Amino acid sequence: MQIIRKAAIVIMIIMINTVVIGENFITTFANQTQNLNSRNAANVAVLLYSFEDLFLQDVKKELERIQEENPDKVKFTFYDGKNNIAKQNEILDSLLRNNEDLIIANLADVKESVVEDFVNKVKVKEIPLIVFHVDPKIAEKLSKNYNKVVFITPNVPKSGFAEGEILVDLWKADKDSIDKNGDGILQYILLEGEANNLGAIERSKYAIKAINDSGIETEELAHVNANWLKDMAKNAVDSLLLRYSGKVEAIISNNDAMAIGAIEALQKYGYNTGDKFKYIPVVGIDAIPEARALVDEGFMEGTVIQDPKAFAEAYYAVGMNLIKNENPLANTDYKFENGEVVITLPYDKYVKKTSEP
Template sequence: MKILKRILTIFMVTAMIIVTLTDCSKKAVSTSSDQEKPVKVAVFLIDFTDKYISLVRENLENIQKENEGKVEFTFYDGKSDKAIQNEQIDKVLEEGTDLILLNLVSYRDREAVQTVINKIKATNIPVILFNREPLDKQAVQSYSKGYFVGTDAKEAGVLQGEILINAWNTNKESIDKNRDNIMQYVMLEGERNNIEAIERTKYSVSTIQQAGIKTEELELKFADWNTELAQNATEPLFLKYGDKIEVIIANNDAMAIGAIQALQKYGYNKGDKTKTIEIVGIDAIPEAQDLIRKGFMGGTVIQDAPAMAKALYTVGMNLVYNRNPLDGTEYKFDDTGVAIRIPYKEYISE
């Protein structure tokens, strides 16, 4: 009898061990399976045709290739239309995603920004606004899973100013065509009431003035960050002022390229120093770098698209996995507590 009880006891213990191990194995397989699912990221872009944003998209695509099975980006073209982007956001929120990266069309409208943040907050999905900086950060600050990744527009303007200071000091005879010791310039500004544009404009000029160089603004034109609009704005200005325009300061490379295209119709900025107007931009897109190497453009400021994409990916994955947002980065939050600033660098011909 004792032997029978012992056999039964051994049998029951063995069965319990098998059940436990099987259950653990199932859980392990389930956990492994969950971890193997890629993080789904919805990336809302202002416009697929924007040259800098296209570079950010390209770098995010490269990150996905380098991290196969870990992340899956889906890109949405806002076509610079608030209604289109809002519809896209609503659809994604309804279908679900793990993370949202948002290059917001309506960033200037405080109420619109807050409305979008409130919608996302209701779903508890982490969101990172990027590149287009809201007029104030209160909407972003109102959501514990909301952040902003961008740049310091003042820094971009300062670097543009420094490029022109150096050009003036080393090549003044070519730039100061009327020999009046004043830098006459045209400003191509991105948008009205755009923080980034206003700061770039302000600090590019103030930096030049602080270096003791007198300036005179001939005209300021808004060209909506667009090559064609900048070309259309520059051509009549050149016909009006001609050689009196010594410098063109563009808030981005797309507009700088448009200005160059306008000038080249009249034989300017094709390599002849006597028929060159000094032009600077911001972004360091490949087309601008090529123009600088050829001597058709004076310089630009690198807005680091690979660094932007990497920051979005790293911070985003930290948010998805409930880690400190800054883990694995070299960044710190600014005084808002929610914004990360990626530094600029100058780009000139060697």
């Protein structure tokens, strides 16, 4: 009996050890696999000037979608610059101490000295860098100073021109609804992004150019830099409506976020709620879901479609090439123009569908 009992104990010990070893092996294998995956996935830091920007929220969602579809290739980490370049520089200083494979930056301030300082900091660590929405002259200069930086931008003039055409179409279809004082001149408020931001300036320039090129005279009642943000635009328009009561015939906004802010201010005073006699056309750019809904409801005249998916895919494709030390435009349809990679988009106009007669 003692022999049988001892044999049973030995067998139990062997079985326990086998289970423990097996569990350890599984755990070790899982950890190794996890480490392998995390080691293969590129760490990409994305510095956005503000999480409040509605279009950038959509770009962020598209980048997150790309990560979900490519978990073994890329891991995006997002940082909110809170519309403050000093805050973004603090974030950058921290990132430069980490093991980042790529930095994508949308800067709150795109003056040449600011962009140059940002690029030079990254250059010291030789980390690949993508910067978007920068003056082509700045991009051309700085891209020569650092071979691992790429500047990406959409075709800004086309987006502004398409926006202006929305008001031209309305003027031609129903002039009386927009030219309320009958003077043949379009009186408007312009909501622009940051001061001295070339992208903002060009959107404004070409929106007005489209209107003037069609033969319509314009008069700018007010020009406000609302920094792309809804609340700043809302407060500005609230004040301007009191100042220019009854004179405002249109509001032209550099993006949808500011356009939405303008509409919220208009609705406070009973405009753009469904009464066609109390309606001021508002146009924007980006075609974010909130803006499309306002257009569909008849509260906003129109917006210009910019596909956040196209932006995100450009950042991903160019970024992965930089990480691999390949030609930044390898296996893409993008081209360099004046030091920048210009994303070609259709810039379709999104307006309310009219009922068939």
